[in-house]
Amino acid sequence: MPTLNLNTNVPVDAVTSSDILKDCSRVLAKIIGKPESYVMISLHGGVPMSFAGSEEPAAYGEVISIGGLGPGVNGKLSLALAEILESKLSVDSSRFYIKFYDVQRPYFGYNGTTF
Secondary structure, three states: OOEEEEEEOOOOOHHHHHHHHHHHHHHHHHHHOOOHHHOEEEEEOOOOOOEOOEOOOOEEEEEEEOOOOOHHHHHHHHHHHHHHHHHHHOOOHHHEEEEEEEOOHHHOEEOOEEO
């Protein structure tokens, strides 16, 4: 159920994409405290994007989860994901926004129903 949707204006090749997906999945599961078998990561590279009037490398992410989020966890996730983006895509942490959604079970669908 934890899901990360990640968009960046940096083109992402297949090898880098695979590394980012694996790293983000592992980090998300560990920090939120949910099994990695429930984690979904969506990565979209080469998305037209401007941040502070500049098209230098930037990214926007959204984390959605049923529970497990909160001020302490969100800060840790923001830091860990920013480190991945900086090391893999050269996106400076000052050019990365992330939004956190803690949703109720009826608002998250899975397997033809809701949680």
